[in-house]
Amino acid sequence: MVIIYESKTGFTKKYANMLATKTKLKIFSVKEISKVKQDEDIIFLGWLKAGKxxxxxxxxxxxxxxxCGSGSGRTAEPSSDAIIxxxxxxxxxxxxxxxxxxxLKELKGMDKIMLSIFLKMLKNxxxxxxxxxxxxxxxxxxFDGVKxxxxxxxLEWLKNQEVGK
Ligand SMILES: Cc1cc2nc3c(=O)[nH]c(=O)nc-3n(C[C@H](O)[C@H](O)[C@H](O)COP(=O)(O)O)c2cc1C
Known part of the structure; x- marks a missing residue:
């Protein structure tokens, strides 16, 4: 089992690193995927953009x-079922x-435009x-909600996987 992550601004990477420290599993970014064997089991962490x-x-x-999907809300946006x-x-x-x-003012490009539209929607x-x-x-x-x-x-899910082996 290995950890693979995709992170743009670093919050998902923080979770991936924490998970690697806790589990001693190897960790790779999506860019490094060629280093991972095709039949290897994967725990994937990625950030959410418009539910994707x-x-x-x-x-x-x-x-x-x-x-695992990382987003900025208290709960998954739009919802876990919709994301699945x-x-x-x-x-x-x-x-x-x-x-x-x-x-928002520190973001650039498409992300800034998308989030500005979202912000306007919320304010309206x-x-x-x-x-x-x-x-x-x-x-x-x-804000930083990584805990x-x-x-x-x-971790609980992982423990059950190991027990079932
Ligand atoms: C353009 C844009 C769209 C986003 N869409 C969602 C979303 O649909 N659902 C959600 O929960 N978070 C959304 N977010 C928040 C990010 O997923 C969140 O900030 C995430 O923790 C960033 O992870 P990263 O630092 O690893 O890139 C969005 C952020 C941006 C910039």
Whole structure:
């Protein structure tokens, strides 16, 4: 079993590194996938962009045992079920890991444009509950939601895999 990750701004990479430290498993970025044997079992971690798990399509032909998606919300956006369907990972365990983001003004290119549109949508909502206010503040000011405890369910899943061997 090895850990493969795709991370743009580093939050998913932090989780991948934490997982590697905890499990002693080898860790590779998607760019290094050629170093991994085709039949190797894989724990994949990728960041979420408009509900799509980034990097996943590049490793489809490998033996993916579990998928973790990192996003900025308290829970998976749009929802875990929607992410599973949109990424065609039915039957593979999926775990959501809260990552983080840099302030909008520090982003560049398409990401900045996409997130600006999203921010405008949030601001235009008539009824803003606490979660919406938090999402607006996080996009504008940035935040880091990476916590070791968030890996608990993934570690639990791994433990059960080992027991079942
Ligand atoms: C353009 C864009 C689209 C995003 N779309 C989603 C999304 O659909 N769902 C979600 O939960 N997070 C979304 N996010 C938040 C990122 O997934 C989150 O910041 C992630 O932790 C970044 O990981 P990284 O630092 O490894 O690149 C989006 C961020 C950007 C910049």
């Amino acid at each position: 798990i980034q990097g996943l399509n590049k490793i489809r032909k490998y033996n993916i045992k579990t998928v 369907a949109r990424n065609k990972i039915e039957g593979i365990p999926f775990f959501y890991l809260r990552g983080g983001c840099f302030p 909502r008539k009824e803003k509950d606490e979660r919406i206010e938090e999402a607006i503040s996080n996009i504008e000011n940035g 070791e405890e968030n890996l608990g369910p993934v």
